[in-house]
Amino acid sequence: RAVLENLRQPLEDGTISVSRAQATLSFPARFTLIAAMNPCPCGNATDPEKLCSCTPSAIIKYQRKISGPILDRIDIHVEVPRVKFEKLAETKVGEESVSIRERVMRARQKQQERFKSIDGIVTNSEMQNQHIKKFCPLGEKEMALLRQAVDSLHLSARAFHRIIKIARTIADLADCENIEASHLAEAIQYRQRQV
Known part of the structure; x- marks a missing residue:
């Protein structure tokens, strides 16, 4: 838990401060955090077909391993349910990777244009309140x-x-x-x- 709590500053500010002896140094630390966790110790709390074997107190204790302030700094939370066989065996193809890449590149270009006159901002995620x-x-x-x-x-x-x-x-x-x-x-x- 202590390691996760130490991510609060870099997630918020994009910097990490290290204090040693009589000096404090700040280093750039902008990154994309991608994390995964089960909803409970057994992993079945949100599964509609499998029974969760955890007690409510065990689920609460498990979920408290990640603090509210850390969760609040994670922008996108997505529940990923178990994939059914029919979906795995499906031959229908989704959106092509090339198409997705082009769409993302256009969005990034829009953001670069939007922030071209502001130092230190390249993407929407870096915007301050003003x-x-x-x-x-x-x-x-x-x-x-x-x-x-x-x-x-x-x-x-x-x-x-x-x-x-x-x-x-x-x-x-x-x-x-x-x-x-x-x-x-x-x-x-x-x-x-x-x-």
């Missing part, structure tokens, strides 16, 4: 949706801003100039949910 106000204006419908999410999900200020940045990226991937309600709804769905 940049969010400038580059992510929301209409009335979008603001109402976000207000509802904040109230019903009890979101932190950090989560509020991260949802907007994710929605901006989703809009970029969809080649949309403005953030629409559907982009916000998708970003909200990526917030962490309890088992």
Whole structure:
């Protein structure tokens, strides 16, 4: 748990500070954290077909291994259910990798253009609050949706801003100039949910 807690600063600031003797040094540490965990010790808490053998207290103890502040700094949470045989054996092909790559490259180019006059920002994830106000204006419908999410999900200020940045990226991937309600709804769905 201590190792995970030490990720708080680099996840938030993109830097890591090391204090030795009488000096403190800061180093760049911007990275993409990709993590996985089961919903409970046995792994079956969210499985509709397998029975979870864990007690509620065991599940709570297991989930507390990752603190709320760390979870709040993880922008996208996706539950990955077990894949059924029919899906594995399916011959239908999804979107081609080349097509996905081109879409991502176009979105990255949009972001580079958007932030060309601001030092230190290349992607939406690096925006500070003042940049969010400038580059992510929301209409009335979008603001109402976000207000509802904040109230019903009890979101932190950090989560509020991260949802907007994710929605901006989703809009970029969809080649949309403005953030629409559907982009916000998708970003909200990526917030962490309890088992």
